[in-house]
Amino acid sequence: MTFLDIRNVSKHFGSVAAVSNVSLEIARGEFVTFLGPSGSGKSTTLYMIAGFFEPSAGDIRIDGAGILGLPSNKRNIGMVFQRYTLFPHLTVAENVAFPLRVRRRPQAEVARKVEEMLALVRLDRFADRMPAQLSGGQQQRVALARALAYDPPLLLMDEPLSALDKKLREEIQAEIRRIHRETGVTILYVTHDQEEALSLSDRVALFNHGRIEQVGKGRELYEQPSTRFVAGFVGHSNFLDCTVAARNDHRADVVFPDGSRLPGTPVHRGAHAGAAAGLMIRPDRVRIGARGAAATSAGVDAVLSDATFIGDTFHFVATTAWGAPVSIRVPASAPMPHQHAVGDRVRLSWDPGQARLFDN
Amino acid sequence: MLLDFARLGSWRLLLGLIAALVGAFLLLPIALIVALSFGSSQWLQFPPPGWTLRWYEELFADPEWLGSFLTSFQIAVVVTVLSVGIGAMASFGLTRGEFRGRELLRALFLTPMILPVVVLAVALYAFFLRLHLNGTFIGFVLAHLVIALPFSIIAISNALERFDRDIETAAIVCGASPLEAKIRITLPGIRLGLMSAAIFSFLASWDEVVIAIFMASPDLQTLPVRIFGTLRQDLSPVIAAISTVLIALTAGLMALAALLRKDARS
Numbered sequence: 001m002t003f004l005d006i007r008n009v010s011k012h013f014g015s016v017a018a019v020s021n022v023s024l025e026i027a028r029g030e031f032v033t034f035l036g037p038s039g040s041g042k043s044t045t046l047y048m049i050a051g052f053f054e055p056s057a058g059d060i061r062i063d064g065a066g067i068l069g070l071p072s073n074k075r076n077i078g079m080v081f082q083r084y085t086l087f088p089h090l091t092v093a094e095n096v097a098f099p100l101r102v103r104r105r106p107q108a109e110v111a112r113k114v115e116e117m118l119a120l121v122r123l124d125r126f127a128d129r130m131p132a133q134l135s136g137g138q139q140q141r142v143a144l145a146r147a148l149a150y151d152p153p154l155l156l157m158d159e160p161l162s163a164l165d166k167k168l169r170e171e172i173q174a175e176i177r178r179i180h181r182e183t184g185v186t187i188l189y190v191t192h193d194q195e196e197a198l199s200l201s202d203r204v205a206l207f208n209h210g211r212i213e214q215v216g217k218g219r220e221l222y223e224q225p226s227t228r229f230v231a232g233f234v235g236h237s238n239f240l241d242c243t244v245a246a247r248n249d250h251r252a253d254v255v256f257p258d259g260s261r262l263p264g265t266p267v268h269r270g271a272h273a274g275a276a277a278g279l280m281i282r283p284d285r286v287r288i289g290a291r292g293a294a295a296t297s298a299g300v301d302a303v304l305s306d307a308t309f310i311g312d313t314f315h316f317v318a319t320t321a322w323g324a325p326v327s328i329r330v331p332a333s334a335p336m337p338h339q340h341a342v343g344d345r346v347r348l349s350w351d352p353g354q355a356r357l358f359d360n
Numbered sequence: 361m362l363l364d365f366a367r368l369g370s371w372r373l374l375l376g377l378i379a380a381l382v383g384a385f386l387l388l389p390i391a392l393i394v395a396l397s398f399g400s401s402q403w404l405q406f407p408p409p410g411w412t413l414r415w416y417e418e419l420f421a422d423p424e425w426l427g428s429f430l431t432s433f434q435i436a437v438v439v440t441v442l443s444v445g446i447g448a449m450a451s452f453g454l455t456r457g458e459f460r461g462r463e464l465l466r467a468l469f470l471t472p473m474i475l476p477v478v479v480l481a482v483a484l485y486a487f488f489l490r491l492h493l494n495g496t497f498i499g500f501v502l503a504h505l506v507i508a509l510p511f512s513i514i515a516i517s518n519a520l521e522r523f524d525r526d527i528e529t530a531a532i533v534c535g536a537s538p539l540e541a542k543i544r545i546t547l548p549g550i551r552l553g554l555m556s557a558a559i560f561s562f563l564a565s566w567d568e569v570v571i572a573i574f575m576a577s578p579d580l581q582t583l584p585v586r587i588f589g590t591l592r593q594d595l596s597p598v599i600a601a602i603s604t605v606l607i608a609l610t611a612g613l614m615a616l617a618a619l620l621r622k623d624a625r626s
Contacts, residue, residue: 071538
């Protein structure tokens, strides 16, 4: 059952298309992240839902009712901003009470709700503090309590953690996940941090140039990227230049610049015979072996050019015969038949099904 | 720092001396007038032969001085209220609005600060002559509003630019109407700017003399005008006393403004 329905929404600023024909259906209680580089249209889409911009075209519905005619203050949506937006002259408790006060709720209800919300974000003891006396993380938790105080069915979060340091960010991410579980509120979360997107959300919508490139669970985006942009943005990846030699239904044979041929790489779309393409393989899916061993899987010959130990993984860089670098990650715990050293001539191999071919 | 005070060595002495001389140059006339107001000589003799509060007694016993004091105060209060109100609305337009000619309009609002006051006074006098406003309370208020408004607009615009607009937006998303958000959130958020706008507007009217001379009538005179008029007739130490009262009030308000600025920084 669709709760939030974004239909063919576009937004133009003058001649610039900030958002082009974005459609997305979100179920009640879902946690969806808009991920993408800056200027990709993710925030603009969020602002249209919040009512800060009117779309140039398209429709946005909540529970089947159009919201585009309503001003922001009548949409009954919660929002946490990127910058700290607590009301500086009000105490923490009065900040949380503000949305209830403008709704003219009775004092007893306001007091009860403020207490409940501050308990939810674990800041009950800070009720009488002023915002300036709180750390950045605490301020954003109060902002979250304020945004949830009036039980909005939809909560928008616009890069709420980008001003915080990494450790604090992870801490508050866990808080946000817990609050999502406990309240069941539908959350739309904007971030440019892919780790944040993957760890928080049920589904990720990856934005690029004002369009959604792909929507899916984090794992789907990682394992079955549908475009080269998705493959490059989510997780680490190697792209090897090649030419498509032959193409059948969903697989293609490719030829590398040194003439070596590789059969059976999956193709999502494009990659017609004769076209220049990029073969994508994740660094953690590449195996390093000795040359000349029975070639049961796909692979290329290369020379190890760099090896780094970074705690839980080894990070290798190998260079192919035609000079392309390939990055490889091997868990430190993995059994390694050889002690590889820089300068070793090796065979890099992978399961053909785990590589993907994209048009250049 | 290129010129670090701590590393200036013996130059520090010279610097201190120059600073003391400049300070004395600026403050001595004021100190002199304050001293004379307590002096017993009725010819403003310095150093005074003795000390007395006589001139203050005369001052507070004179209904004309008290009347002028009250007139000045009433005009300044009304000017302050109007200046802050109009200044706040103008500032919202100038900092938030996006329209053609905005910078031109801002410059226009600030011209009374640069224009020679006497030119402004003559122009207002000629204009008010047609409207029969010269010598009226309303005429005084309108004329002083012209010179007070730039102070308000500068103070409030600065405060509004420093105030993160997302805070107001957050209040609107919380359910407040745009007007309610401005009244309940933005105005308290820029209250220091509003207060310094009030102080400077009050002072702009309170110690203004050039325009006031043109506006004044025999029965409606502000304090600076009466001081000026009295000075031309006789040189009574009462003038020193009323000047001291003026100085004290102005200094008090300036100290308040400085405190507000300090408060805003911390």
